Amino acid sequence: MTTVQARPATDDRRWKALAVCLAAGFISLLDTSIVNVALPSMERGLGASEAAQSWVVSGYALTFGLALVPAGRLGDMHGRRQAFLIGLALFTVASAACGLAAGPSWLVLFRLVQGAAAGMVAPQTSGLIQQMFQGSERAKAFGLLGSVIGVSTAVGPLAGGLLIDAVGTDDGWRWVFFVNLPIGVAAFTAGLRLLPRFPASPGKRETFDLFGVLLLGCGVLALMLPLVQEQQWTGREKWTMLPVGALLLGAFWAWEKRQGRRGRAPLVDLALFSLRSFTLGALISLTYFAGFTTVFFVYTLYLQNSLGYSALAAGLTVLPFAAASAVGAALGGRLVVRFGRKLVVLGLTGVALGLLGVVAAVRLVPGDDLGWASALPMLIGGIGSGLTVSPNTTLTLTLVPVHRAGAAGGVLQTGQRVGSAAGIAVVGAVYFAQMANHGSPERAIQLGLLTAVGLIVIALALAVADLREREVHPEPERAAEPDKAAEPARRGSEEGGTEERVARGS
Template sequence: MSVKQPSTQRSDWIAFAVAASVAVLTILDIVKVNVVLTPLEETLGATPTQTGLVVAGYVLAFGIALVPSGRLGDQWNRKAMFMIGLSIFTVASLCAALAPTATLLVAARILQGIAAGILMPQVLGMVQTLFQGQARGQAFGIFGAAIGLGTAFGPTIGGLFLGAFGSDLGWRWTFGMNVPLALLIIPLALWLIPASQPQPGRADLDAVGILLMAASVLFVMLPFVLTSGTDDIAARWIFVPLGLVTAVLFVRWENQYRAAGKSPVLDFTLFSFPSYRNGVIITTLWFAAMPAMFLVMTLFNQQGLGHDPVAVGLITVPFAFISAAVAAAVGRYTFRHATTLVLWGYVIFITALIGLVAVSAFVPPEHNPIAMAIVLGVAGIGPGFIMSANQMRTLIDVPVTQGGVAGSFQQVGQRLGNAIGVAVGSAIFYALVVAVPRDASGLPDPADPASVAAYAHAFQMAMAVLILFSVVALIFAGIDHRAHHRQLAEHATQQATTT
């Protein structure tokens, strides 16, 4: 086994830093729009459906593009796919920032989502290729820290732009900030990211598999991303059984394709690894809880309590710093202790979610942001454990040649969980505040105790569902922890037998 020279190791870490920074931009664009939805209605005349699609269109396109892009990256060239995705992301971000109408903004956001779906699996595939063993654990630790920062700092960035530039320029810069950053990263990526990668052998495009996979993701996610909690069309749920039908067809096609000696778009033998199977379920439930928690917390503080976007955005700062610091610190331990870290991470996170509910019930409205910021600071320990450790655990048994598609299917789980969590959380929230009296601008009176109480109740009910998602994830984390220890025991027995 060859040992990499120090200079090569350094270049690998630099290439990883460039790729991971782009992954953070794609995640930022999921969450930073939470605080600009009201300004979009005010300045662009966006309807509630259009503002919903600004969020949901990105997530939906992101989810659909992931697996085909991961497949193409594994079989063709990850660097080329990365550069294509980054170029499209840059152009789409510029179009979003300059959009003269809400319809064109929605279109730009969908294009952004496609680009993000092209980019993310290449980053995960690069980690699989560049690092092995403990170094891979450290890379996933840093990656988890970076994603945690992006997720938590998103509302802060949007709030700061709104505070600095006002409603119209503020939301435009929230999208436009990607352009100068991407223009800086493009030459670095061309220079630093390696073009060579392990080849899996003969490549099959599997166009039918790609279309069935895309249709399944589209049909399952669509009803959730179209759920706003107000004036929703009940007929949208017909897409879920259609999605299940296409998913069954996809599984059957892929198994037949593989049995014929060809290379399917998604090799279902990956799910024979308990680490991968449990990891995908855990990450799906995690993203059903965390982004939705940020959304309902933003709505509660911004609309229900009347706090300005800057103050609301700053609530997540302690969460961002602590989760990033913890994820970076525990990265070196994820190779050996991933399941233990995920288990304890969920215990801490669930406790903190209960703490947020208690804050909404007992802390005066004027002190709510600072109290929630303190609780979220403690909560940050949980994702610091979970994100890097579960990423490492999920991909630990996956062959390097399938790293991109395996990571992208895990990302599909994240986007699906994101869509379900946001849909369920926001639907519960809006349904419970629909009767609250509003002024001419459509906002409630934060000085009205009845209005505050209604918003607090809505927040608590939405959080109850998100806590339930997290408890189910904790159960699967326990199952994975036991499976890991059985695997270790079996390995120890085999070694003792052979010696």
């Protein structure tokens, strides 16, 4: 079942509906990082063991990543508004349950549910943007989404530090979850009134690919589990899960091709990968998130464990990155139509230079003044991050058929979650190995950050390769398959020309 491309009654209402989506996206992504500074509070106030603390962090990432593609496909089939509201309601209830948890086991269980609910919300946001906006307006909307992604991830440690500082270490961890409640309730109430209802178009009812869900879920789980548990599972046997995961994903690919040949609706339309903009954009996103999210993990850990910073002070040191990321993303949403992939190249360069500046600050300004010394490099890196995430999302999804937007958004964000888990595993391994073998925190953080820079440079190389390929062989301005549902909204010559310029990335 596909949906008709339509707009809410007024432009004002469309942007209010977008604000609802962004609010839900903010709290779901905030919870990927806000709990990191609350772990000592959980240990003290709840008696959470190291293993339980690990699952509070990694369990959320696991269920978040597992839910993305199936939830995106369900939204495509049965309506993104319904899927969004159900996911948001479940996320809000699970947040309350986490805050009220009577023991570590209950907290882990509710955290798993919370992650799955977040994975249900996320792909509906990108799908609704695809439905509500076109051309330069779509780029602006994705720019705002990029701001939310950058800010929510970066501001998490600061928000957690503020809450724990205000409430105290015994119960401060509970408010890390309670803070979601007023935002979740307000967003749900507003969503009931503002989110558009897109009527289903007549045609054959599509079936849900349950076996495809099983293959994809097991494959993603096999890839992510040893990565997110890298520090807790000490044996080398865990790495045998990686080739198993690769085999399962290969089987998923073969199954989806078989579904397509038999005329059945696949979980993921493999024709999407015939679009260079989608394939390269997804790879860039995966490798960038592998480097980007690890910075806050090892850097705030170093500041607290080695320099004696409080949770609040450690969170404040990444505030320049968060604020600049918001500005860069909003700017990127406006400029992507004009500059395309060149903007992503510029952004990735800025992030790499900013992190190298932080490495220099660690070396040249050791001690308590590091937070001030790293402020300018963090600012540069944040602007670069904003110019990366937002334009890359726009360029990746611009040629995706609207009725496949949920599943495509799920694939893109699954790559981000896998990339984040892999990056934390790799950079964390470098950091902790250096600490264990040589006991030099300064050397460990420098090597950890340089490893993160290496991952970002891989993303930069992919972006440069894509840019050069576009100059030689421009990608046709067409969707992976005819998108008849979106055609009425693309008849305007001005917006049509704008969307073609976005597709070319020039």
